[in-house]
Amino acid sequence: MYFNARSALAIYRREMARAFRTAFQSILSPVLTTSLYFVVFGSVIGARMEPIGGVPYGAFIIPGLLMLTLLGETTSNASFGIYMPRFTGTIYELLSAPVGVAETLAGFVGAAATKGLILAAIILGTATFFVDYEIKYPLLAAFYIMLVAASFALFGFILGIWADSFEKLGIIPMLILTPLTFLGGTFYSIRELPAPWDAVALANPIAFLVSGLRYSFYGVSDVPIGVSLGLTIGFLALCTLVIAVIFRTGWRLRE
Amino acid sequence: MSEPILSIRGLTKTYKNGPRALDSVDLDIRPGEIFALLGPNGAGKTTLIGAVCGLVRPTGGTITAFGQDLSRDWRKARARIGLVPQELATDMFETVWRAIAYSQGLFGRPYDPARLEEILRSLSLWDKKDAQIRALSGGMKRRVLIAKALAHEPELLFLDEPTAGVDVELRKDMWQQIAALKERGVTIILTTHYIEEAEEMADRVGIIRGGRILMVDEKRAMMERLGTTEAVITLAAPLAAIPPALAGFPVEIGADGMQLIYRGGNGQGGGRAQVAQLTQALTRADIAYTSLDIHDSSLEDIFVGLLGEKEAA
Numbered sequence: 001m002y003f004n005a006r007s008a009l010a011i012y013r014r015e016m017a018r019a020f021r022t023a024f025q026s027i028l029s030p031v032l033t034t035s036l037y038f039v040v041f042g043s044v045i046g047a048r049m050e051p052i053g054g055v056p057y058g059a060f061i062i063p064g065l066l067m068l069t070l071l072g073e074t075t076s077n078a079s080f081g082i083y084m085p086r087f088t089g090t091i092y093e094l095l096s097a098p099v100g101v102a103e104t105l106a107g108f109v110g111a112a113a114t115k116g117l118i119l120a121a122i123i124l125g126t127a128t129f130f131v132d133y134e135i136k137y138p139l140l141a142a143f144y145i146m147l148v149a150a151s152f153a154l155f156g157f158i159l160g161i162w163a164d165s166f167e168k169l170g171i172i173p174m175l176i177l178t179p180l181t182f183l184g185g186t187f188y189s190i191r192e193l194p195a196p197w198d199a200v201a202l203a204n205p206i207a208f209l210v211s212g213l214r215y216s217f218y219g220v221s222d223v224p225i226g227v228s229l230g231l232t233i234g235f236l237a238l239c240t241l242v243i244a245v246i247f248r249t250g251w252r253l254r255e
Numbered sequence: 256m257s258e259p260i261l262s263i264r265g266l267t268k269t270y271k272n273g274p275r276a277l278d279s280v281d282l283d284i285r286p287g288e289i290f291a292l293l294g295p296n297g298a299g300k301t302t303l304i305g306a307v308c309g310l311v312r313p314t315g316g317t318i319t320a321f322g323q324d325l326s327r328d329w330r331k332a333r334a335r336i337g338l339v340p341q342e343l344a345t346d347m348f349e350t351v352w353r354a355i356a357y358s359q360g361l362f363g364r365p366y367d368p369a370r371l372e373e374i375l376r377s378l379s380l381w382d383k384k385d386a387q388i389r390a391l392s393g394g395m396k397r398r399v400l401i402a403k404a405l406a407h408e409p410e411l412l413f414l415d416e417p418t419a420g421v422d423v424e425l426r427k428d429m430w431q432q433i434a435a436l437k438e439r440g441v442t443i444i445l446t447t448h449y450i451e452e453a454e455e456m457a458d459r460v461g462i463i464r465g466g467r468i469l470m471v472d473e474k475r476a477m478m479e480r481l482g483t484t485e486a487v488i489t490l491a492a493p494l495a496a497i498p499p500a501l502a503g504f505p506v507e508i509g510a511d512g513m514q515l516i517y518r519g520g521n522g523q524g525g526g527r528a529q530v531a532q533l534t535q536a537l538t539r540a541d542i543a544y545t546s547l548d549i550h551d552s553s554l555e556d557i558f559v560g561l562l563g564e565k566e567a568a
Contacts, residue, residue: 002330010360014353021348089344093403096308096338097361098330255270255311 003106007099011107012114015081019115026077026115027122030069034123037065038130041187046131052189053220059133063213064186066123067148070116071177071206074149076169078112078156083169086160086252095254101247105240109153116149133217140225141216147232148209154239161252180206185214190222205231258322259283260411260442261307266316268302268466276302278466279316284411289433289443291453291474293558294463300446301341303463304413308338320411334362337409341416341446343396347389351380351399354388355406362407374402378432394425401432412436414445418452430456450558462558482557484526485550486517486533491543500540504533515544526551 019026038058046058053060085091094104127133135141163169184190184206190198201207202223212228215221221228246253261284268277276299284290292300305311307318309329318325320332345354355371375381378398383391388399397417404412414433418426426449433456437443447453453460454474461471470477493512505519517533520526530549537544 004330004363006360006363006365010357013360014349014357017353018346088346089340089342090346092308092310092338092340092344093358093361095310096333096336098333098363099361100330250312254309255305 002100003102004098004100005103007097008103008106008110011094011099011104012111015108015111016114018081019077019111026073027119030073030119031122031126034065034069035126035130037061038127041065042127042131052192053218055218055220056132058131059218060189060214061187062124062127062131062133063217064181064184064210066120066145067184067206067210067213068178068181068186069123070120070145070148071152071181071209072173073119074112074116074152075156075159075173075177077115078109078153079160079163079169079173080156081108081112082157082160083163091253101244104247105154105157105243109150109157112153112156113146113149116153117146120145120149135217136219137216141213144213144216144229144232147229147236148213151232151236151239154236154243158239158242158246161246164252177206180204181210183207185210185222205235208232257286259319260286260321261444262319263303263307264317264319266303266306266318267314268299268306268311269314274466276466277306277313277316280463280466280468282461282468282471284442284444285459286442287437287440288458289437289445289456290459290461291457292444292446292461292463293450293453294446298463299466300463301415302466304338304415304444304446308336308413309333334407335410337404337407337412339397339400339404339412339414339417341419343393343400345388345396345400345403348387350385350387351375351391351402352384354399355402358403359406364407370408371406374405377435378402379428394421397421397429398432405436409441411442411444414443416446416448418447418449426452477557482520482551483518484520484530486526486530487548488515488517488534488537488544489513489546489548490515491545494542498540498542500536500542501533504529504536506533520551 041061042058046056046061049057051057051060085094159172160169183201184204185201190201190207190211193201208223208228208231211222212225212232215225215228245251261282263280263282266277266280267275269275280299280303292303294300302311306313307320307325321335323332325332349357352371355374356366359371360366372381375384378401380395380398380402383395388396391399401414401417417433418429421429430452433443433445445452445457457474459471460474460477462469487509490513494508494515495512497506497508501515504517506515506517508514509516517526517530519529527549530547534544534547
């Protein structure tokens with residue numbers, strides 16, 4: 001398959017430049033929000049909570065909070081990245097360029113994933129000011145964060161193509177991803193839920209993501225790490241396939 | 256004759272739940288020419304451009320650019336095609352420099368600041384290179400779009416209504432820029448509402464209406480073939496009938512008998528010569544006249560006439 005690296009790099013640079021141009025909204029704002037969670041739930045309330053699975057409560061919630069920000073921000077960044085050119089009409093340039101699905105994804109999704117990783121690094125750095133924690137499997141954690149960032153950037157890209165209004169653009173992150181992350185074991189272990197809610201909670205795919213990241217941090221999880229990894233890779237593959245079909249058919253891109 | 260740089264055969268586009276925007280369009284564009292596509296709103300001009308540039312998915316037909324089938328070798332072909340859209344669509348918060356550097360990279364070209372500087376200077380945008388696009392005037396924004404389209408040095412350039420909303424002075428400035436591009440060997444296809452623009456710049460003209468190409472011809476040939484001269488001669492005394500001395504001229508008498516109206520010629524000076532002969536004939540026949548008003552038909556007259564004929568048919 002032909003891949004034009006210059007085209008992909010041009011899109012990537014432009015998207016990154018857009019992120020830094022709006023640094024307050026795209027970087028500072030989510031970091032501030034997550035820091036408040038650390039202060040309230042980690043330091044203040046967490047100090048009075050029992051450890052979960054041998055992990056102090058303040059440290060226990062870090063993977064969940066990280067996942068909350070990562071999912072919301074990568075999805076929003078990628079969806080906004082492709083929606084805005086559609087909305088303003090500047091997408092004509094992308095569509096008329098010798099650029100295929102691979103370059104487009106490398107540019108838009110790569111930039112959204114990079115922004116997610118930058119956020120994750122800042123959030124983890126910020127957490128050290130409020131909570132004591134150590135990452136048991138740092139390489140696995142880094143790989144898993146990258147995998148989740150790439151997957152949800154792809155998902156956001158689909159969302160940005162599907163949406164035909166700003167309202168629709170915000171629906172999925174606000175009304176689906178955020179509640180599912182909250183209910184996916186960010187602040188508690190699913191194992192501690194009474195039946196049948198422990199089983200019901202596993203119907204929430206985000207629970208597998210939070211569990212997977214928590215395993216990489218502390219070696220404890222609600223579901224086996226292999227299942228979390230498999231599900232995330234499967235989701236990434238599915239999103240890639242959907243985008244390939246969108247480009248082939250031109251759905252919502254070409255008239 | 257050289258091979259066409261762009262060849263369109265049987266191009267059809269029917270929008271979902273909409274009208275047929277293009278109806279079996281055949282068109283050849285010659286290398287190095289300026290081709291003006293004229294047509295009323297909704298005629299299919301922008302759809303035609305969109306189909307070539309990858310913005311619109313054709314329902315049927317083939318498009319060949321630089322000898323390559325666009326449906327298969329679209330990457331190679333698109334790298335050599337530029338588009339200036341009708342709308343002022345660009346990231347308004349970007350600087351001019353970043354915007355054109357992005358376009359250069361997007362089309363797979365290595366970053367070439369010297370080339371970007373040359374483009375900006377040629378479009379009188381060099382001193383605005385660090386300005387945000389939103390801070391520029393409408394005319395300058397349009398020039399930024401041209402600069403973006405030129406950043407990858409296209410050989411075939413589409414200009415969709417390039418001077419829409421631009422004041423007269425800037426429009427003439429834009430014409431000079433387009434003429435300079437032609438000098439550099441760029442083939443240009445432009446759509447315009449200003450028929451004066453086509454008359455001024457185009458080598459060939461195509462007239463499109465209802466998704467069908469009604470006519471394609473050399474501008475001069477079209478004016479020669481369809482152009483006419485109209486002369487209105489105001490007489491000193493009314494005439495009841497055409498005198499025998501004027502029988503050989505295509506003239507008619509005006510409503511009140513005080514005007515003699517000539518319609519004829521070929522739009523290339525033949526009519527004016529015949530009007531001169533007509534005035535001599537009037538003098539010889541002792542028919543006095545007080546004024547003479549001559550008007551050669553413009554491309555606009557031809558365009559309006561042609562569309563009117565098709566509508567009547």
